[in-house]
Amino acid sequence: MKKYNVAVVGATGLVGREMLKTLSQRNFPIKNLKVIASQRSAGKKIKFEDQELTVEAVQADTFAGIDIALFSAGSDVSKEVAPLVKKAGGIVVDNSNAFRMDPDVPLVVPEVNGSDLANHQQIIANPNCSTIQMVMLLKPLADKYGLKRLVISTYQAVSGAGKKAVDELFAQTKAHLAGEAIKNEKFNHQIAFNAIPQIDVFLDNDYTKEEMKMVNETQKILHTPELAITATCVRIPVVYGHGESLNIELLKDFELGEIKTLFAKTKNVELVDQPAAEKYPLQVATENNDNVLVGRIRRDNSLKNSLNLWLTANNLRKGAALNAVQIAEYLIENELV
Amino acid sequence: MKKYNVAVVGATGLVGREMLKTLSQRNFPIKNLKVIASQRSAGKKIKFEDQELTVEAVQADTFAGIDIALFSAGSDVSKEVAPLVKKAGGIVVDNSNAFRMDPDVPLVVPEVNGSDLANHQQIIANPNCSTIQMVMLLKPLADKYGLKRLVISTYQAVSGAGKKAVDELFAQTKAHLAGEAIKNEKFNHQIAFNAIPQIDVFLDNDYTKEEMKMVNETQKILHTPELAITATCVRIPVVYGHGESLNIELLKDFELGEIKTLFAKTKNVELVDQPAAEKYPLQVATENNDNVLVGRIRRDNSLKNSLNLWLTANNLRKGAALNAVQIAEYLIENELV
Structure with missing residues (x-):
């Protein structure tokens, strides 16, 4: 070879x-x-x-x-x-x-x-890490049903901001538990026991660069430059693994079982969706897992042809x-x- | 008196x-x-x-x-x-x-x-706590523009699950930092440095009870039994304060400035929305604040008459x-x- x-x-x-x-x-x-x-x-x-x-x-x-x-x-x-x-x-x-x-x-x-x-x-x-894990699920949906609109909210790990960010999360966490003052250096706000609704810098339209990456990169990767997408990106005090709450409007109607089967068959995607057993994708479960985990798949009754799902993946690996x-x-x- | x-x-x-x-x-x-x-x-x-x-x-x-x-x-x-x-x-x-x-x-x-x-x-x-803080913002929007559809993703604090839940977050956090095994008692999965996309029990439609509370209670409080709402509720390792990412479709068009002014004038609502200064609602900022904080207000270009915003409030106080x-x-x- x-x-x-x-x-x-x-x-x-x-x-x-x-x-x-x-x-x-x-x-x-x-x-x-x-x-x-x-x-x-x-x-x-x-x-x-x-x-x-x-x-x-x-x-x-x-x-x-x-x-x-x-x-x-x-x-x-x-x-x-x-x-x-x-x-x-x-x-x-x-x-x-x-x-x-x-x-x-x-x-x-x-x-x-x-x-x-x-x-x-x-x-x-x-x-971008958040985009990679999401398009892994959007592609099979796009092929089978067509995509109309996406509403995304992310729950992103600090490791996406580098080693200093991880160190800062741990340092702040220790300080908080010890009742000491918290220092922000890498992050602009406290990240220990807090969420920061800003990733990367703000653009003129008041979206962050991270949010617009999810829009623009998804459109480019899927070859759908007009696809309607809106995103809110939030950093949470998790070390590894990004979570995403995804609301998807499809062009055609679907059966939930069909979608679960589709994901189960998709290479490098893992269906983790057993509500009765309280099994769904977790961020800690991605630490030694290269797959994109998807679950909490359910029909969105507020709009025709729509569904909600939750996905996690290791932001440093697949991301x-x-x-x-x-x-x-x-x-x-x-x-x- | x-x-x-x-x-x-x-x-x-x-x-x-x-x-x-x-x-x-x-x-x-x-x-x-x-x-x-x-x-x-x-x-x-x-x-x-x-x-x-x-x-x-x-x-x-x-x-x-x-x-x-x-x-x-x-x-x-x-x-x-x-x-x-x-x-x-x-x-x-x-x-x-x-x-x-x-x-x-x-x-x-x-x-x-x-x-x-x-x-x-x-x-x-x-x-329900998540519902209270959200309807504080929805009411002025409903009165002025009318509401068409809401897509909600929550970032909820562990204190919403009671004192034992807070104790467990701290105990797990300390164990993780010390490299020790993590015990779950109150939560069904690790909550330290993780997010759990389940709050309350699952219902027959695979939504959680918490998610359906946000739908049903909001419809009842606003007297709009047909309002289209869908929610994903997630527990994150934050002690106090619930965060929510809200995508709102209105019945009429709007000016962003008008909406900011409307919130700024709403009693017990606080507008925290200065992207250039990296100011927006944080969960830690709600610890001694009885107001609902709203920010990250921006037009959702993926759909007519739509906007995104981020809100936080103290789940034990206003919630x-x-x-x-x-x-x-x-x-x-x-x-x-």
């Missing part, structure tokens, strides 16, 4: 480390692996299987011979560094927001729109690292590298 | 204690106050202002001479004990689910439908104890006692 030279840019971050773990767990065909981070982290050691890799900062020749570079170091780094990979002849799978809405850049969840990779131009975007690695695997399987 | 004989039934619970605090803070015209709880708590002492009151269990003559009894001891106690108060000539303001949908029982949020108290038959129901005391105050002011 052919092997590839791989780089992980942002290798010391939460998603970067998850990318390394995922590459190993899935036996990604690696010839040589480079771990890249900021100048500050250069020289640090990272264990990868039986190797000890040294973190490098980006240099002029860093990407010479690299086939695939997985990026998760923020938009600014992606904008600056991705062109260097492209120039050196490699492919970038970028987890940041930098290129997602660029019409020349495929925005891909392999199970949903892997075929969009066919005409890639060396830069491929990994969608980020795993999806990026799956994109790389798709490229290899389809001889697009 | 005339004074009244008052009883608080369920006085040792979270809401019962909040009722006592509220009666004192609002200088409720009390002649004599009885604190009532289960046989198990009888004999305990409760401080009320400068008095030390002794908790009593219900006896045959407990309610003799009582003018108003505030109940928060669960549905079973309400069903059994409320008729005793009525028989003794007193009025019950009941915080449980026992009588809310009884057509002979007014279900009241004083600012919204206080006038429904006019024909009370000695039993009055306090609505329970305060609303019950306000009902009692309304009765007195309008000579309905």
Whole structure:
């Protein structure tokens, strides 16, 4: 089997480390692996299987011979560094927001729109975490019934904001339990025992960037630029796993049982929907689970052809690292590298 | 000023204690106050202002001479004990689910439908916490624009499930931080650093009782039995204060500024909506605030005449104890006692 030279840019971050773990767990065909981070982290050691890799900062020749570079170091780094990979002849799978809405850049969840990779131009975007898990469920519904409108409310984990955010949740929680004052540094408000109805910055329309990502990226991934979508994104004091409450209006009528069967048959989706046994998707259940969990599926009697459901998925795995690695695997399987 | 004989039934619970605090803070015209709880708590002492009151269990003559009894001891106690108060000539303001949908029982949020108290038959129901805070905002919208449909997702505090639930959240949180195993007793799943998409039991339609309370109680309070409403209720690891993400379809078009002004002018509603300053309603901000906080108000471009907003309120105060005391105050002011 052919092997590839791989780089992980942002290798010391939460998603970067998850990318390394995922590459190993899935036996990604690696010839040589480079771990890249900021100048500050250069020289640090990272264990990868039986190797000890040294973190490098980006240099002029860093990407010479690299086939695939997985990026998760923020938009600014992606904008600056991705062109260097492209120039050196490699492919970038970028987890940041930098290129997602660029019409020349495929925005891909392999199970949903892997075929969009066919005409890639060396830069491929990994969608936003909340969007990835949602489109995994929307795709089979869109194919079978057609989508009319989505009303989304999210319950997002702090790990989506990085390692410092997780540290801050724990530090604030400990302080609160000890009756001490709470410090906000990474978050603009208390996150311990609180919810913050803001993720990312506010835009001119008073939606947050995260909310508009869910609208715009979903439309792009599903090839339905006019699909009616509205979202409210909220950070809650959960460490791993995003939850979403989804109200879906379909174009055609449906049977609930049909929809449950459809999800049960969908690859990498897991139906967890037994109200009588009090079983439904939980965020803590996603910690070691790569699937999107869906449950609480019920008819919305307030509107024709409508339903409610609840979904959870691991925001660092399917929501980020795993999806990026799956994109790389798709490229290899389809001889697009 | 005339004074009244008052009883608080369920006085040792979270809401019962909040009722006592509220009666004192609002200088409720009390002649004599009885604190009532289960046989198990009888004999305990409760401080009320400068008095030390002794908790009593219900006896045959407990309610003799009582003018108003505030109940928060669960549905079973309400069903059994409320008729005793009525028989003794007193009025019950009941915080449980026992009588809310009884057509002979007014279900009241004083600012919204206080006038429904006019024909009370000695039993009055306090609505569900999530419903109370929501109808405070829906009423001015209904009056000005008319309501067409609501899609609700809640972010509810554990204190809504009582003192044991709060203790369990803290115990689980400490165990998790210490790397110890987590025990579930009050909750059926881990609540520390997790969300549980189930509040109260499941009904035949796979909605929870809490979700259907939001539908049925809202229709009753607003006198709009056909209003289209759908709800998803989720418990999150927050101690005090319920959050709600609300998508509202109105019958008429609106200006966003008009709606903000309307809320700013609504009694006991507080507009907290400055995205540029990252100010919006938080659950921790409701701890010592009796108002319903509303913000994140924005046009929903996915549907005509629609908007999204986010609200928070203290579930033990406006969501329970305060609303019950306000009902009692309304009765007195309008000579309905």
